[in-house]
Amino acid sequence: MTPTARTSTRPQPPEPAGLPEPLPEPAREDLRLETVLGALSDPLRLFIVRKLLLEREAFDHPCGWFGIDRPKSSLTHHFKALREAGVIRQRQYGLERRSHVRTDDLDARFPGLLDLVAAWTPVDADFPPRIRKGGTRAS
Amino acid sequence: MTPTARTSTRPQPPEPAGLPEPLPEPAREDLRLETVLGALSDPLRLFIVRKLLLEREAFDHPCGWFGIDRPKSSLTHHFKALREAGVIRQRQYGLERRSHVRTDDLDARFPGLLDLVAAWTPVDADFPPRIRKGGTRAS
DNA sequence: CGACCAGTACGACTTTACTCGAACTTAGCG
C-alpha cells in the first residue's frame, strides 16, 4: 500500500524564531554515566539512538518515524527512559513529539561514547520488527 | 594501611609456564554492546572495572582486594555478571579467583569504551562503602 | 462541531536484577 508515507520526514511546522521548550530533562552536569549506559543497554533504545545518529537529517524525528512495530505505549516508555537518562531531547511540535540526541552534552561529559555507539554494528540485522498493518501497534 | 593487609597485592603463585584456564566467558566475537553496557550500568560494577583499570598493577586481583563492604555472595554475583558479559576474565589461583579487564577484546570490539570508563569521574567519592570489621561481610 | 491522529497516563502482569543469609566446597597449613 504505502499511499502516503505520513510519518516520513516532512517540513517542520513554523518555528517562530524560538523553539518549543524541551521536555523535562537532566542538565548536562547531572548526567551520570551509569544511567546513560543503562539507558543504552536496551536493544530497542540502542536501535533508536543509532538511527538518530546515523540517519540524522536536518530535522528532529517524531517517534513514528522510526518504524518500530511495538505498541505506542511501549515507545513512549522507551523514549521517556532515554530522555530522563539525558540521551535525547524532546520537543513538542503540535501533535508530534520530536527527538534528537544530545550530542553536545554527551560529547562533553562522556567523550567517545556516541562515536562508539555510531560505529558499532548490530548483530541482528532484523531488529527491531518493522511496521506491519493491523493491531494496536504504533501508527 | 592496616596491620594485616592480607588481601593486598602479593606475588602470584608459581605459574608453571601455563596459566590456569580462564573461567567460562564469551569469545571476543560474541561480545554484545548492549550486554557490556548493561554490565557497566551498575554502580558497583563500574567501580570494580574502574579500579581494575586505574590501579592496574603487574598482577590480577582477587575480589577481596577491592575492599568492598558487601556480602561475599553479592560480590560473586557482580563478578560473575562482569565475566559473563565479557568485561573481565577470571582465573582460579588456589583459593582465590583473580580478575582482570579484557582490554584487548574490548578495545578491539568497542574502541574507546574503556578509555571512557577510565576517564570518567564518579560523582559519589564515598562509593562503595569500605570494609568495616564484623558482620558476614566479605573477608 | 466532530472526526482523526500522535502520543501520554495508568494499571496489570511478567521478567529480570539486586541483595543477602546460610550452607557448602576447596586449598593451605600446623
Added chain:
DNA sequence: CGCTAAGTTCGAGTAAAGTCGTACTGGTCG
C-alpha cells in the same frame, strides 16, 4: 586430621524494568 579463609551455590525477598491494552488528552482539519 582439623582449622581457617576465599569464594560458590542456593533460595528467598524485594525492587526495578519491560510489555501491552485501554482509556485519555490535545492539536489539526474538514
